[in-house]
Amino acid sequence: MSDALPVQAPSHDSPSGSAKHATAPLPAVLTIAGSDCSGGAGIQADLKTMLTCGVYGMSAITSITAQNTQGVSAVEDVSPSILAAQLDAVYTDIPPAATKIGMVSNARLIEVIGDALRTYQAANVVLDPVMVSSSGTRLLDENAESALTGLFGLCRLITPNIPEAEVLCGLAAGSIDTPDAMADAARRMAVRYGCAVLVKGGHSVQGASDVVAEPDGDVTWFRGEHIDNPNTHGTGCTLSSAIASALARGETLTSAIRDGKAYLTGAIGAGLDLGHGSGPMDHAWRWRVDGVRRA
Numbered sequence: 001m002s003d004a005l006p007v008q009a010p011s012h013d014s015p016s017g018s019a020k021h022a023t024a025p026l027p028a029v030l031t032i033a034g035s036d037c038s039g040g041a042g043i044q045a046d047l048k049t050m051l052t053c054g055v056y057g058m059s060a061i062t063s064i065t066a067q068n069t070q071g072v073s074a075v076e077d078v079s080p081s082i083l084a085a086q087l088d089a090v091y092t093d094i095p096p097a098a099t100k101i102g103m104v105s106n107a108r109l110i111e112v113i114g115d116a117l118r119t120y121q122a123a124n125v126v127l128d129p130v131m132v133s134s135s136g137t138r139l140l141d142e143n144a145e146s147a148l149t150g151l152f153g154l155c156r157l158i159t160p161n162i163p164e165a166e167v168l169c170g171l172a173a174g175s176i177d178t179p180d181a182m183a184d185a186a187r188r189m190a191v192r193y194g195c196a197v198l199v200k201g202g203h204s205v206q207g208a209s210d211v212v213a214e215p216d217g218d219v220t221w222f223r224g225e226h227i228d229n230p231n232t233h234g235t236g237c238t239l240s241s242a243i244a245s246a247l248a249r250g251e252t253l254t255s256a257i258r259d260g261k262a263y264l265t266g267a268i269g270a271g272l273d274l275g276h277g278s279g280p281m282d283h284a285w286r287w288r289v290d291g292v293r294r295a
Helices: 042-052 080-091 107-119 142-149 162-169 179-193 235-248 253-269
Strands: 028-036 056-068 071-077 098-101 125-127 196-199 210-213 219-222
Touching (some): 028 080, 028 235, 042 056, 056 080, 080 107, 098 235, 107 142, 125 235, 162 179, 179 196, 179 210, 179 219, 210 253, 219 253, 235 253
Parallel strands (some): 028 056, 028 098, 098 125
Antiparallel strands (some): 196 210, 210 219
């Protein structure tokens, strides 16, 4: 499916004789997340994804991190007041058609986000419950987990991976080890939290296949191909941002997840190789064929 947007040609017959600027419908999407200085995850990955997926990206930064392809070396949270000011600035001027939430490391910042989502009646909220980095660094204060789950009822979709789903379901590590266990965990969370839940299978159970459960009990599998590429830094950020972008463009949840997975598959499959560890993906892979954008 193409996400190219129609553009109105400039007019040169304005009363003043000056040319009018071209205009185009462009849905806006807000990412609320941490900053990754190496560009592979966090708001940097989110904004690259949103641009490629045909929406106007905006950001509210929750934390500044020092990280690269080999791991996270430092994290410093912004103050609750500056996060609240960022959210007010965005929601009162360019209301987003969708909001993506990523890394939020403490309960006070989570409360600020919840207040903003309620005040501005945010639509199409997609939350990636970032708890631990791919290198094993804890990114969410254990005391903040209950605050984070308090946001789930405000979401259209949450996107935990298998280790995160085990934490959220109160299961021991390694408990979700079959496709049926994945689907059961998704159902349990959808009923408990009142939102759709996409459990991602990239942590071995089903390879690149994911399952979504909705509060009404419907379950849908999304099959995906495994790509032999160790450079997968920022996959969770990228997928959730691509899904939020598709929702902002007016797609159904099922279609948005399918489009998001296709975009992520292309970004991994492009084979970008940067850094000395688990490198980033090519978020602009759609522009790499003869310099022409493709769907």
